Each structure stands twice: as structure tokens, then as C-alpha cells.
Amino acid sequence: xxxxxxxxxxxxxxxxxxxxxxxxxxxxxxxxxxxxxxxxxxxxxxxxxxxxxxxxxxxxxxxxxxxxxxxxxxxxxxxxxxxxxxxxxxxxxxxxxxxxxxxxxxxxxxxxxxxx
Amino acid sequence: xxxxxxxxxxxxxxxxxxxxxxxxxxxxxxxxxxxxxxxxxxxxxxxxxxxxxxxxxxxxxxxxxxxxxxxxxxxxxxxxxxxxxxxxxxxxxxxxxxxxxxxxxxxxxxxxxxx
Numbered sequence: 001x002x003x004x005x006x007x008x009x010x011x012x013x014x015x016x017x018x019x020x021x022x023x024x025x026x027x028x029x030x031x032x033x034x035x036x037x038x039x040x041x042x043x044x045x046x047x048x049x050x051x052x053x054x055x056x057x058x059x060x061x062x063x064x065x066x067x068x069x070x071x072x073x074x075x076x077x078x079x080x081x082x083x084x085x086x087x088x089x090x091x092x093x094x095x096x097x098x099x100x101x102x103x104x105x106x107x108x109x110x111x112x113x114x115x116x
Numbered sequence: 117x118x119x120x121x122x123x124x125x126x127x128x129x130x131x132x133x134x135x136x137x138x139x140x141x142x143x144x145x146x147x148x149x150x151x152x153x154x155x156x157x158x159x160x161x162x163x164x165x166x167x168x169x170x171x172x173x174x175x176x177x178x179x180x181x182x183x184x185x186x187x188x189x190x191x192x193x194x195x196x197x198x199x200x201x202x203x204x205x206x207x208x209x210x211x212x213x214x215x216x217x218x219x220x221x222x223x224x225x226x227x228x229x230x231x
Contacts, residue, residue: 004158035219043205045159045222091158093220100166100213104149104220106158
């Protein structure tokens with residue numbers, strides 16, 4: 001079974017508008033972490049935002065926010081005020097295990113295209 | 117603060133040749149990961165090191181693949197007798213083991229094309 005599911009292979013958004021990228025996850029661990037990474041065409045994976053499973057508030061980092069719904073096992077990324085430079089692949093990832101034995105699992109990604 | 121560095125950025129080789137990639141992690145990071153990414157997919161775990169010890173290898177890592185981190189700093193990934201199916205982006209990441217805020221920092225990857 002997929003541990004990280006990203007159901008949107010591609011998304012379009014108009015510049016300056018907000019967009020939500022979906023991510024659902026599956027784990028039996030009580031303690032885990034959820035991440036979003038951006039991968040531009042250059043190839044480097046850039047860390048965007050982190051949410052711990054025990055964090056009660058949704059994480060925010062500038063224009064990025066993570067809509068964490070623990071009961072639904074979803075961790076959607078919201079990008080506000082989209083910019084042309086946001087066009088890239090976006091990967092949701094989960095860290096499970098304990099410190100010293102962490103494993104990181106990635107979804108298949110969503111390609112976002114921001115339209116001028 | 118220099119990030120994770122990978123060399124070369126691109127490698128084109130003929131089937132059957134051996135190739136070696138290098139990764140220099142962030143200097144104070146004690147954990148180093150190798151991932152493989154094929155077109156349209158997310159990164160898939162290959163192996164990881166804590167300091168110089170290789171702690172886990174994925175089933176994706178066949179006998180033709182070997183990874184080392186001899187002094188707990190840089191790491192090399194070697195693929196022997198390359199096959200066309202080995203064509204992929206090979207990503208290296210590092211982290212500092214230290215609790216719930218631990219996260220991966222990635223390099224720019226090595227794009228391998230096997231002809």
C-alpha cells in the first residue's frame with residue numbers, strides 16, 4: 001500500500017492566486033513528521049515546510065502553509081499568492097520511526113504550473 | 117554554510133561500464149542518504165549511513181551497487197556493469213540526527229544516462 005499518496009499529477013494556477021496540493025499518508029506510528037519539498041527543473045529538492053504529528057497548529061512558512069488534518073491523515077500544502085517561480089514539482093514526504101532510525105518516504109509528486 | 121554537494125551533475129555512459137558518484141554532505145551532518153528518482157516518480161530510498169556505518173540498504177540496491185562513506189564525511193555510490201534501467205537521477209541527502217525537527221537537506225543530484 002502507498003504510504004504517501006499525491007493524487008494530482010499536475011495542477012495549474014493563475015499568478016497571484018492560491019493553490020492547494022493534496023497529500024494523504026498512511027502510518028501506524030504515533031510520532032511522525034510530514035514535509036513538503038519543491039523540486040525545480042534544476043533538480044535540487046528544496047525543503048518548504050514541516051509538520052510534526054503532535055503539533056496542534058498548522059505549520060506556516062511565509063506563503064506556504066500546511067493544512068494538517070490528522071484524523072483524515074491528510075497534509076495538504078497551500079501556496080498563497082502564487083508566483084511564476086513557484087512552477088515546479090512538489091513532493092510530500094513522511095518521516096517515520098524514532099530518532100536514530102528515521103525513514104523518509106516520498107509521494108509521486110505534483111507538477112505545478114503558474115500561469116501569467 | 118555550504119549545502120550538500122554532488123558530483124558530477126550529469127553522467128553519460130555506455131551499458132556495461134562502471135560509474136561512481138560522489139556526495140559531500142553538510143559538514144556537521146552525521147547521517148547521509150542516497151535516493152534514486154526516475155522520471156515522473158518521487159525519490160526512492162536506496163541506502164543510508166550514520167557516520168561511516170551503512171545501516172540499511174533497500175532491495176532496490178542490487179549487487180551491482182555499492183556505497184561507502186569511509187571516514188564518515190563524503191560518500192560514493194558506485195554502479196558496476198551499468199544497465200539502461202539504471203538511468204535515473206541519483207540524489208544524496210544529509211541530516212543531523214537530533215529529534216523531531218530532523219529533516220533532509222538534498223544536493224542537486226547526479227543525472228545518469230546509460231546508452
